[in-house]
Every structure is written in C-alpha cells, then in structure tokens.
Amino acid sequence: MTQDTLIVPAGDLGRDGTRWWRDAVIYQVYVRSFADSDGDGVGDLPGVRNRLPYLADLGVDALWLTPFYVSPMADFGYDVADYRDVDPLFGTLADARGLIADAHAHGLRIIVDVVPNHTxxxxxxxxxxxxxxxxxxxxxxxxxxxxxxxxxxxxxxxxxxxxxxxxxxxxxxxxxxxxxxxxxxxxxxWENPEVHTEFAGILKFWLDLGVDGFRVDVAHGMAKAHGLPDVGHTDQVEMLGTAVLPYFDQDAVHDIHREWRRLLDSYGGERIAVAEAWAPTPERLAAYTRPDELHQAFNFHYLSAPWDAAGLREVIDESLCTAAAVGAPATWVLSNHDVKRHVTRYGGGERGLRRARAAALLTLALPGSAYVYQGEELGLPEVLDLPEEFQQDPQRLRGEGAGRDGCRVPMPWEGEEPPFGFGAGAASWLPIPAAWRDLTVAEQSGDPGSMLTLYQEALRVRSEHPALGDGALRWLAAPRGTLVFVRETHEATGGDGAGRRLACAVNLSGGTVRVPASGPPLLASGPVHTDGDHVELSPDTALWWDVETSGRQGGRLT
Structure with missing residues (x-):
C-alpha cells in the first residue's frame, strides 16, 4: 500500500481561456498521413481542413501540424528549403491561411513545427x-x-x-x-547573428498569419560547445538524453529561447512554444520551461515508461515535481511520429489494446497538458511488416527496426478496402493494412465499446469536470500493481471540503483488484464491477469516478 501524498503543480487554471496551454489537449497531425484531398496518395493541408469537424467533435483544443514547408523531403519535411512557403505536395500558402482561419472558427488553435537546428x-x-x-x-x-x-x-x-x-x-x-x-x-x-535575425523573421511571418504557437524541433540543439570538442565515445545515439554531449543541451541554447519568448509575448492571444528537448537530468529539462523561456517541453520519460505501476508512479512524481519547480505545466504523451505506437509497445493484440485504453484514461486524468498522436484514438497498432520498397525513413540506417515508417501509416477513415477513405486515389504513400477495416473512424463511430468512443467520452468529461486539467493530484493508498489518485479543484484543496473531485484508479497488474471507490462512476476503459463502496477492476483497466457530496449521478460505464 502506498502513502497518501499530495502534489500541487504551480500555475493558474486554464479553463477560463487564459493560459490555455496549461491544460490543453493537443492533437498531432502528421500531415502527409492524415487526409489526402487530391488523390496523389499523400496527405495535405486541404485534407486536414476537410477533417476539422472530426477533430472538433473529438474534443481536442489545438492541432500541432508537422512541417509542410518547401522541402526535398530527405527527412519528410524536417529538411526545410523555404520556411515561408508551403511545399506543392501539401498545397499552397492560401491553403495554410484557410486552414488556420477554419481551425479558429471551429475553436481549435494551430501550432506549427519550426526547425531551427538545420536547414x-x-x-x-x-x-x-x-x-x-x-x-x-x-x-x-x-x-x-x-x-x-x-x-x-x-x-x-x-x-x-x-x-x-x-x-x-x-x-x-x-x-x-x-x-x-x-x-x-x-x-x-547559431553564433552568427544573421541566423538569429532570420529565424525571428520566420516566426513573425507565421505569427502574422495567425498561428498560435510553435513546436520547436530539436530545441536542445543549435548551440554547440566552444571548440567543438570530441565526445570520446562511439554509439553516441545511445547517450542521447542520458549523458552530457557537446552538441546537445548546451547552456547557450537558452539564450535563443529567451529571445523567442520575448517575441511570442509581444503578440496577443497567448502564443506559445513547445520544446522537443532531450536532457540528461530532470533539472536540465526543466530549464527549457522557465518563466522566461518556452511554455512546455515534451515528456519523453513518460512516453518511454514501462507498463508497471511503480515505474509509472516514479515518472509521474518526477515529472510533476520538476515542472512545478519552474512553474510550468507537465505534459503527457503516449505516442508520436518518431516512436513505435503504444498499442504495440504495450504488448500488441488484445493485451496492448486493453493497456492503451487504460493508459488513455490515466494520461487524460493527470495534471497539465496532454498530446494525442493521430490514430491513437482509433487504437492503431504499429505496422511491423511494411514491404522494404516502402521504407523511406533515413533513421532506418541505424539498423534493423530503427525506422519510423510503421507509426506513420495513413489514417483509415471509412470503407472496406485500403486506403479506407484516406484519399480519392487507389493508393497511399505507405500501404494501409487491410486488417484496419475494423479500425476506421466510420466503423468505430457510435460504437459504445470502441476506442474512438472512449476518447470522445474522456475528452468530454475532461472539458466539463472542473477537477481535471491543470491543478492538484493526491495519491491514495492502493493495492500493489495499481495507481489510485484524486484530482481536486482549487476550492477542494483549501481545507473546507468544498469543490469537486475526480478519482482515477488504474490496475496495471495481471489480476483483478478491489479498490475503495465512493461516488458515482464516470468512465471505465474495461470491465468493472461496483460493490457498495468498492469497485473490482479487471487487469489493465482504468476507472474514473466522481468524488463529491452532491449525489450527482455519473455517466455510463463503457
């Protein structure tokens, strides 16, 4: 049994429209794999624009778009040839303007990638x-x-x-x-002032077009150690994020981020920057989100944590404490375009899907901001058997299994055969497995037991329940192999018992567990059985329930 402890991240709530980024749910759109409007097999900006109603209905707050700039595509757009224009593969600058305007009309903010380490x-x-x-x-x-x-x-x-x-x-x-x-x-x-001036101009260009922020690619790069000294080791990729390297996470990089923060703050509408940063210690990572630097940093430690209660608890505690030390919100992410999809990482098949459903409720109940990678709301697995002729990722040169193509297979929207409504053409740039016919948006829509419905319900509850988003987390005593915590409104932490509370329990063990649960249930990822003031959770299952005195009835269990 664990001790009852309380962690309260610093910062104001974001639900009233201010400091929106502190508890936003941000959906990552991998543009070339999201929706194809012209039938060439590659996703594009008009395709994203056409699917905005789906994203608004899903319940996310913002979109992060991967690079769509002019590029020869040696690294799928992360090799930018012109930062101020759209590659014809993805559309036109007018398409970008229209997408930004339509997203705002749907209540969605737009974050775009900026790639400052290299061209x-x-x-x-x-x-x-x-x-x-x-x-x-x-x-x-x-x-x-x-x-x-x-x-x-x-x-x-x-x-x-x-x-x-x-x-x-x-x-x-x-x-x-x-x-x-x-x-x-x-x-x-970046020791050249001309580079600083150029990127300030690039940021202003897109801010003037109305984007709400930037995801900063390789935010720990740019600054290199004076004299470019040797590392003294081989297999340096194994050292990324765990050791000091002369080409990553140098102190001088923070001067660049302070410049950018001043620029962002000069615009209205709370424009933000999100760091893709690797650092050898939590303290070094927190430095990127100090009050005068970037607003968020991706939490890769959470993404890479194993399906284990003790390990996840340690990562969550460390993440919350580190973020609170600099007044930043924690961020939570399960998958992205650079890593194997978490359904597969969690074991694949039915087990991987059960764990992914539970992980979704765990993630969306934690304090701070959450990221959803396109397709995770459908329970998409990693595609492990792509024919070699389709494998194009330059990272595959690191060795067998190192490529990232398998997590970038296009979205399945509807129909019985590939490409499942991805585009009007007969093919997609990466082939979509025929087995995904049961995972399409159309197939899952309206199904109370589907992954899509689970995400829609969880995002709805998250947006409506005042205890979720930014705020406090209280760990409760729990059986071995489980995590149980309570989220509380600010009023509830004031000592007078007022306010609303939501509890989350996750069973990460291999057996059924019985957990105290007083209050109406809201949402479950799998089978649960309520028995008075206790609930029985099946293996790899998560449950949300209301903890309040008003007696309001909770929603159904799915």
Missing amino acids: SDRHAWFRAALAASPGSPERARYIVRDGRGPDGAEPPNDWESVFGGPAWTRLPDGQWYLHLFAPEQPDLN
Missing part, C-alpha cells in the same frame, strides 16, 4: 555556401570546418549523426560541414 541542403543559404569559398560570410551561416590530419582528410571531430555514421560530410574543396542528422540537413551556426 535542407537545398536551402538558398546552403547553396550559396557551397558556391562560396572557405571563410566567406555565406559559409559562416553553417558549421563548416577544416578536417584533421596532414591533408584534412579526417572529420574535424568524432561527432556522430543521430541517424547513424559520422556527423560530417566533406565538401569538394576539402572542408567539412556538420549535420547531426542526415547529410541533407546541414547544421546552422
């Missing part, structure tokens, strides 16, 4: 750098160095690419340029 090798700046001579202003925009050894034939240091292999490529004139990712993604030199 495409097709960017005008890098083309100018290739044409210029060593030591030129054009090359000073990037990290270009002479090689080591008598003839400069060795890379300037031992840094390795996140995608595998050396992080340096030699130019025809003998110099080397840095690319911490693919060779087609040269790293910018």
